[in-house]
Amino acid sequence: MINFVGTPRMETEQLILRKMNSNDTQSVFDHWISDERVTDNRINAAHKSISQTIERVEKIVSGYETKDFCYWGIELKASGDLIGEIDLYDFDPSTGNCEVSYSIGYQWWNQGYGTEALRAVVDFGFRDMNIHKISAAHNTDNPASGKIMGKVGMIQEGIIRDMIRNSKNQYKDCAVWGILQNDYLKKV
Numbered sequence: 001m002i003n004f005v006g007t008p009r010m011e012t013e014q015l016i017l018r019k020m021n022s023n024d025t026q027s028v029f030d031h032w033i034s035d036e037r038v039t040d041n042r043i044n045a046a047h048k049s050i051s052q053t054i055e056r057v058e059k060i061v062s063g064y065e066t067k068d069f070c071y072w073g074i075e076l077k078a079s080g081d082l083i084g085e086i087d088l089y090d091f092d093p094s095t096g097n098c099e100v101s102y103s104i105g106y107q108w109w110n111q112g113y114g115t116e117a118l119r120a121v122v123d124f125g126f127r128d129m130n131i132h133k134i135s136a137a138h139n140t141d142n143p144a145s146g147k148i149m150g151k152v153g154m155i156q157e158g159i160i161r162d163m164i165r166n167s168k169n170q171y172k173d174c175a176v177w178g179i180l181q182n183d184y185l186k187k188v
């Protein structure tokens with residue numbers, strides 16, 4: 001059974017993973033959610049106005065009222081900047097499985113932060129929440145996302161053709177990845 005404990009603060013070498021709050025709204029907008037270089041790799045379109053982000057952050061903050069909401073802002077220790085977000089979602093009580101998704105602001109790409117955040121959340125999901133399997137999918141034209149999945153021990157299970165249609169009405173093939181709790185705990 002999944003052990004829901006909400007969204008606890010976690011620290012890694014370079015990052016703090018923490019709950020978001022309304023003071024983060026401008027950073028969310030400026031750093032990733034209005035930037036098509038980031039959002040083109042996700043399903044939802046880039047925000048055009050801060051009012052969309054205010055609504056989004058309000059929804060996240062109200063999500064924290066329930067224990068089964070696991071949504072972290074990613075803060076860079078060195079600068080205090082909020083550089084991205086990562087969440088566990090789609091919890092399936094019948095299997096104990098869930099999904100993970102994440103975004104890092106473009107100016108912070110390729111500095112190891114995505115891997116560090118994903119590693120922390122996968123570890124938390126298996127050790128603290130007793131998740132059975134964590135899965136994720138990335139567009140095949142977004143190999144960096146697959147790279148970080150592989151780096152934390154996830155295995156590519158296949159390619160699903162036209163798995164999503166994005167906000168620009170483009171169908172995308174997606175690579176589906178997963179990692180099992182048993183395999184993870186045996187290795188670490």
Ligand SMILES: CC(C)(COP(=O)(O)OP(=O)(O)OC[C@H]1O[C@@H](n2cnc3c(N)ncnc32)[C@H](O)[C@@H]1OP(=O)(O)O)[C@@H](O)C(=O)NCCC(=O)NCCS
Nearest residue numbers: 041102103104109110111112113114115138143144145147
């Ligand atoms: C995917 C994402 C989170 C990665 O974050 P990040 O902080 O840049 O990740 P890291 O720096 O830890 O690792 C990126 C890896 O991808 C590799 N990479 C980058 N571009 C690549 C490319 N075009 N092809 C192959 N590998 C690539 C980097 O070299 C690095 O691997 P390395 O450490 O072995 O050199 C970030 O690119 C992002 O937010 N993208 C937009 C949103 C998104 O794709 N979300 C996930 C949807 S499934």
